[in-house]
Amino acid sequence: MSTFDSTKLPLPQVLSDVTSGVIQLPDFQRGWVWDDEHVKSLLVSIARSFPVGAVMMLDTGGDVRFQVRPVENVDFNGPVPEPEKLILDGQQRLTSLTQVLALDKPVKTFNEKGKAISRHYYIDIDIALEDDRLEEAFISVPDDRKIKTNFDRDVVLDLSTRELEIKNFFFPCSQILSSDAWEEDLHEYAPEKFGKFMAFRKNVLTAFRSYQLPAITLGKATSKEAVCLVFEKVNTGGVPLSVFELMTATFAADGFNLRDDWYGSTLRSVEGRYHRLSQEPILRGTEPADFLQAISILQSWEKRQADIQADKKGKMISAVSAKRATVLSLTLQDYEKWAPLVEEGFMLAAKFMRKECFFDGRELPYRTQLVPLAAVLSQIKERWLEPKVHDRLSRWFWCGVLGELYGGAVETRIANDFEDLMPWLLSDPDNESNERNGSLPRTISEAAFQESRLDTLRSRNSAAYKGLNILVLREGARDFFWKATIKELADEDTALDIHHIFPRAWCEDNGIKANIYNAIVNKTPISYKANRMIGRKAPSEYLAALQKHTQVALDDEAMNDILTTHRIPADLLRANDFHAFYAHRKAELLRLVESAMGKSAQLDQTGVLANSGKEE
Incomplete structure (x- = not known):
């Protein structure tokens, strides 16, 4: 059965419906932005009876309800009437035509500079x-x-x-x-001009009065997800419609301002959830869509539990879901019930991340992995601090990061992880059969780290790169120059970065390829001061200079201890032996990965030395 009608509507009737409020805008539509030249071009097209494209509207009165507003510049003598149709596509054209042709007041537009x-x-x-x-x-x-x-x-x-x-x-x-x-x-x-005017009316005005506007109307039964998808497919504004905007318009129909609840309102002196979450640096940048996904997980999980309890006898049991359709199906009652718990869950997630040595949102490998984490913590609360529960949660987290499983579309993984983690985290930790009988969370089972991945990790924006850097830092890596750990320097806002251990210039002079010396194996976090002293020098030279100029002069043994905190083989570095250094440090980083993931890495057939950058 078709869910839409396609027809042609007389332009005068459409504009009359707009000015009377029969046709209005859903509140998620953005403002009118057409400039003066666009408006004139549209008028010329209609005067010439050229096609200007179809408009798309949604019949109101169905289950999908949105906050609505009139087309710009349209006023009503009394209260705003209930619309019969909402404009999904064609807002700019219909707003332009309404203001120019159907309103006897100035058109509010923009010049070529946007003023x-x-x-x-x-x-x-x-x-x-x-x-x-x-x-x-x-x-x-x-x-x-x-x-x-x-x-x-x-x-x-x-x-x-x-x-x-x-x-x-x-x-x-x-x-x-x-x-x-x-x-x-x-x-x-x-009066002498009347004959000429009649020719004008016939040639120009009649084109407007008889113009037929192609229109597609979606029926009342159209789902919210379909409305969202259709809007994004047909809208040419260049900015996709977010779930948050759609939910804001939906909740507004029930008198609830989701935007104020999230971002706060200075006008009403309301502090939003985003502000409260942002007190934790790791949560700065949390998207409202992440928050809504966590709510959808809990709401759908509760429904699934109720279905299981009811013993539906062969009937389909609902699934835990973080998919867009599930988020869009949330009611205001669902939001009000779960939002406080989810907010608490995100705050607990920040504490968990600090324990894993993540302190800033820029260090976060995957923001999306916070969604199932927050949902789980909203349920188990402080129990995550129990050593064996924390160890399991940590293992799951690092498998997601180092297995690079949370990139791209991850709605299914988010839901699966929540459903897997809830029973596994709280099950008997002494029962080793749990792992043997396949009860491990899928992210742990599916995660794999290939030894050769260390040779290709060069971008500091990749999740595994960020994760490995944190693994080195939480081992207590100390700076080459300052008498402090890298973490202590970061807390004091000392300029830090990830730099080459064997300098780039030295590598190029010695025939080491860029794709090798730029790998994470040859990089480590140090201060700007240490990096400036390294310069283009060979390691044996810059180590001697560093030991001499540090705050307290260091002997070889003391400097070697610092290098060891970075998992750097001191003897091989002092010998300027890049290839032996590379193989040794690669093996050390691999041990860190295996410890965090709780499983062995997948070794290359050719072995470690084959990937050390040595030319054939």
């Missing part, structure tokens, strides 16, 4: 009747209906009264759909 301006639109009748000059005939004039030159000292066209409009023979576009009053005044002020 807001008010304009009245006219047609130069004489030019409009000339062949191939219709585009030049449409003009816009300022609010006072006067065009001036010489720094506004000289008026070159004055259309400020009906008499002046007629004598200058400029027709107001606001009279296009009904010109009776203008024609009566034409008889009074310039």
